Amino acid sequence: MKQIHRLFVCTAQKSGVGKDVVKALKKELKHQGLHKQEVNGETVRIQVQTCDCLDLCKNCKKGPGAALIAYPEAVTYGNVLPTDAAALVAEHFGRGQVLKRLRVEK
Numbered sequence: 001m002k003q004i005h006r007l008f009v010c011t012a013q014k015s016g017v018g019k020d021v022v023k024a025l026k027k028e029l030k031h032q033g034l035h036k037q038e039v040n041g042e043t044v045r046i047q048v049q050t051c052d053c054l055d056l057c058k059n060c061k062k063g064p065g066a067a068l069i070a071y072p073e074a075v076t077y078g079n080v081l082p083t084d085a086a087a088l089v090a091e092h093f094g095r096g097q098v099l100k101r102l103r104v105e106k
């Protein structure tokens with residue numbers, strides 16, 4: 001069986017930082033070997049997708065970075081910069097922990 005986990009990254013900011021965050025997250029997932037994993041005999045793929053406004057604007061277009069939501073966990077992150085991609089991927093997908101410094105409540 002195959003599972004797909006998704007990261008929806010808002011790209012509605014005028015700055016365009018969300019698109020850079022998407023590129024950085026995809027690069028880090030591959031670099032850290034986490035874009036496709038075998039977990040208990042199941043293939044788990046992680047897809048990074050762009051999306052429109054997530055209604056987290058306080059932590060997105062009003063700040064320096066982008067907002068994103070990780071599913072199926074429904075964890076929300078805000079003000080994410082491309083330079084945060086390595087830490088976010090390592091903590092959220094590598095260790096299975098929430099990266100607390102970027103977590104925001106919806």
Ligand code: FES
Pocket residue numbers: 010011012013052053054055056057060061067
């Ligand atoms: S503009 Fe990104 S969450 Fe609203």
